[in-house]
Amino acid sequence: MTDKYAVIGNPISHSKSPQIHQMFAEQTEQDISYEAILAPLNGFVATIDRLREEGYKGCSVTVPFKFEAYKLATPKKNKSFPARFAQSANTLIFDVNKSLKINNTDGDGLIRDIRKNWAFKLKGKRVLLMGAGGAALGAFLPLIKSNASIIVVNRSVENAKIKTDNFVLFPDIPKSYLKKSKYTDNAKKEPQVIGYQSLLGHKFDLIINATSSGLSDEMPPLPPTIFAPNALAYDMMYGRETPFMKFARDQGAQVADGLGMLVEQAAEAFYLWRGVRPDTAAVIAALRNSA
Ligand code: NDP
Numbered sequence: 001m002t003d004k005y006a007v008i009g010n011p012i013s014h015s016k017s018p019q020i021h022q023m024f025a026e027q028t029e030q031d032i033s034y035e036a037i038l039a040p041l042n043g044f045v046a047t048i049d050r051l052r053e054e055g056y057k058g059c060s061v062t063v064p065f066k067f068e069a070y071k072l073a074t075p076k077k078n079k080s081f082p083a084r085f086a087q088s089a090n091t092l093i094f095d096v097n098k099s100l101k102i103n104n105t106d107g108d109g110l111i112r113d114i115r116k117n118w119a120f121k122l123k124g125k126r127v128l129l130m131g132a133g134g135a136a137l138g139a140f141l142p143l144i145k146s147n148a149s150i151i152v153v154n155r156s157v158e159n160a161k162i163k164t165d166n167f168v169l170f171p172d173i174p175k176s177y178l179k180k181s182k183y184t185d186n187a188k189k190e191p192q193v194i195g196y197q198s199l200l201g202h203k204f205d206l207i208i209n210a211t212s213s214g215l216s217d218e219m220p221p222l223p224p225t226i227f228a229p230n231a232l233a234y235d236m237m238y239g240r241e242t243p244f245m246k247f248a249r250d251q252g253a254q255v256a257d258g259l260g261m262l263v264e265q266a267a268e269a270f271y272l273w274r275g276v277r278p279d280t281a282a283v284i285a286a287l288r289n290s291a
Pocket of ligand 1: 083106130131132133134135136154155156157159160209210211212213214218219220221236237238258259261262263265
């Protein structure tokens with residue numbers, strides 16, 4: 001019998017997730033269906049209840065419901081660590097025994113894209129993470145695990161500190177999650193959060209734009225000397241060149257958009273649901289060719 005999955009958001013018609021999961025399913029010969037569902041802004045929980053009632057096996061969650069999705073799972077053991085840190089979820093698993101598990105695969109997807117598709121080694125690198133919204137927080141724990149040295153920069157330092165305080169308040173990260181990380185014995189280390197004015201004189205090997213500045217065609221106020229030689233500039237946005245991408249290109253940095261992250265986070269979700277890993281490179285190439 002065909003297993004049913006869906007992505008839920010509002011708006012949702014732009015979503016590439018059905019196309020991506022269909023390609024994964026064909027490749028791995030998994031008998032699944034995957035559709036896009038528009039939930040009313042005040043009807044997310046009712047939509048999830050309906051899907052569970054109708055026997056769906058899981059779903060992806062996108063804007064604006066990721067924070068609401070996080071609150072759905074109890075007890076705590078049913079929430080993954082990246083989801084708990086970000087307080088948001090993009091992947092739900094509806095178990096046979098009717099329990100609900102939640103995950104945030106955005107960060108792992110980002111790391112896989114950076115490592116695998118851009119062949120960028122994170123260990124020991126100076127990383128600047130711009131932003132402290134859901135996407136930035138989702139990336140934070142997986143970045144910590146990668147043994148890079150991370151600074152968070154945000155327009156409002158206050159906002160970022162409130163959100164990253166979660167890390168300090170997170171005494172129960174198991175060693176198994178952070179294995180091989182220099183943070184294993186230092187899991188409560190406070191993340192360094194600064195404002196843009198403090199960036200002068202700093203250089204980074206990787207700068208990740210996890211702000212929503214690209215949506216309004218704005219440029220976060222970075223100094224032009226910010227890129228180290230051979231730096232990678234990664235914008236989580238995809239579909240068009242943002243001012244950050246243009247700025248980075250002008251400074252000679254290598255530039256990546258968020259399409260690979262989108263596909264890799266979907267592959268993580270597919271793996272959680274189906275236990276098989278699809279070939280993401282083929283799917284990224286197909287999406288780029290069809291753009
Ligand atoms: P949010 O709206 O939660 O992000 C808000 C963050 O952006 C805050 O830190 C805010 O700073 C900062 N910000 C907004 N405007 C500016 C600006 N002009 N200059 C500097 N900082 C600014 O969005 P999300 O975290 O959900 O998403 C962020 C981006 O990541 C979006 O472009 C989204 O499309 C992309 N994304 C991509 C994914 C993928 O798979 N490729 C997955 C998820 C997200 P402050 O706190 O000071 O207000």
